[in-house]
Amino acid sequence: MSRPVIILGGGGHARVLIDALILSGVTIVGVAAREPPAGLPDGIPFLGDDDAVAAYPPGAVELVNGVGSVDGGAARARLFAAHKARGFAFATIVHPAAIVGRDVDLGEGVQVMAGAVLQTGSRIGANTIVNTRVSVDHDARIGASCHIAPGCVLSGGVTVGEGSHVGTGAVIIQNVTIGSGALVGAGAVVVEDVPDNAVVLGVPARQRK
Numbered sequence: 001m002s003r004p005v006i007i008l009g010g011g012g013h014a015r016v017l018i019d020a021l022i023l024s025g026v027t028i029v030g031v032a033a034r035e036p037p038a039g040l041p042d043g044i045p046f047l048g049d050d051d052a053v054a055a056y057p058p059g060a061v062e063l064v065n066g067v068g069s070v071d072g073g074a075a076r077a078r079l080f081a082a083h084k085a086r087g088f089a090f091a092t093i094v095h096p097a098a099i100v101g102r103d104v105d106l107g108e109g110v111q112v113m114a115g116a117v118l119q120t121g122s123r124i125g126a127n128t129i130v131n132t133r134v135s136v137d138h139d140a141r142i143g144a145s146c147h148i149a150p151g152c153v154l155s156g157g158v159t160v161g162e163g164s165h166v167g168t169g170a171v172i173i174q175n176v177t178i179g180s181g182a183l184v185g186a187g188a189v190v191v192e193d194v195p196d197n198a199v200v201l202g203v204p205a206r207q208r209k
Contacts, residue, residue, distance in 0.1 A: 003060065003061055003062045004027035004029045004060075005026055005061060005064050005091050006030060006047065006053055006064065007030070007031045007063075008031075008032055008033070008050065008063055008064065008065055008067065008079055009031075009032075009065070009079075010031050010033035010037025010038075010046075010066065011067070011068060012068065013066055013067065013068035014037065015037075015039060016113065017064055017066055017093060017111065018040075020095040020096070020111075020113070021093065022041065024093075024094075028044050029047070030046065031044060031046055032047045032048060032050050032052045032053050033046070033050075050079075053083065053088070058088045058089070061088075062088070062089050063083055063088050063089070063109075064109075065090060065111075065127060067079055068147070069165060073145060073147050074163075077127065080109060080145065089108065090108050090109030090126075091109065092106050092107070092108060092110045093112065094106070095114040097114040098115065100116075101118055101122065102120070103120055104120065104122045104124070105124065106124050107126035107144065108126045109127045109128075110124045110126065110127070110130070111128070111129045111130065112130045113129070113131045113150075114132055115134075116131070116133065116134045117134070118136045119136060119156075120138050121138050122136050122137075122138065122141070122142070124142045125142055125145070128142055128143070129146070129147045129148065130142075131147070132150040132151070133151050134150065134151065134152045134153075134154075136148070136158075137156040137174075138156045138157070139156055140156070140158045141158075141159040143160060143180065144163070145163050146160055147165045148166045149165070149166060149167050150168050150169070151168055152169065152170050152171070152172075153171045154166075154172050155171075155172060155173050155175075156175070157174050157175040158176055158178070159176075160178045161177075161178055161179045161180030163180055163181045164178050164179070164180060164181060164183070164184070165182075166184045167184055167186035167187070167188065168187070169186055170184045170186065170189070170190065171190065172190040173189075173190065173191050176191070177193045177194070178190070179193075179195045179198060180196045181197040182194050182196065182197060182198050182200070183198075183199045184205065185201035185202070188200055188201055188203065188205040189203045189205060190204070191204045191205070
């Protein structure tokens with residue numbers, strides 16, 4: 001990451017990203033959000049709302065999507081798409097305390113948080129969050145605009161479709177496929193494939209009617 005960055009959003013997820021960027025030595029131009037966020041570190045200014053980004057040429061900065069799983073992740077996906085349409089690129093962030101295999105493929109704007117482990121052969125789609133202490137084993141495939149919440153364990157060969165949310169502490173056994181737009185509840189243990197747009201809960205996970 002050679003260009004300075006602008007953070008979009010000022011909530012808790014944005015503050016976690018700011019910490020990761022500071023630890024990585026990345027220059028932060030400032031934060032763009034609907035209202036001035038609380039708790040910004042000294043020296044990082046509030047720039048205004050999203051329109052403030054237009055003052056910067058797309059080639060001069062990269063953006064960081066600081067919106068978390070608001071509205072099931074739809075707001076985050078909309079923000080990413082809107083700024084891509086304006087010609088901006090999104091920075092891919094790997095916290096210094098994460099472990100990422102040499103051949104892991106990280107898409108544009110992926111965010112890998114502290115303590116996460118991504119093993120060989122895995123591919124992570126654009127605009128996806130791999131959150132704190134997530135374990136992704138070999139050859140996993142995670143689609144774009146997903147959120148793999150803190151403490152999840154994805155065994156080898158797992159596939160997660162685009163726009164899905166895997167809740168905190170969930171476990172997905174090897175070679176299972178989670179469909180696009182699915183929701184895996186916190187603490188669930190998934191032992192069989194999950195259809196698109198389904199909600200699964202419990203141990204073992206069962207689809208909610």
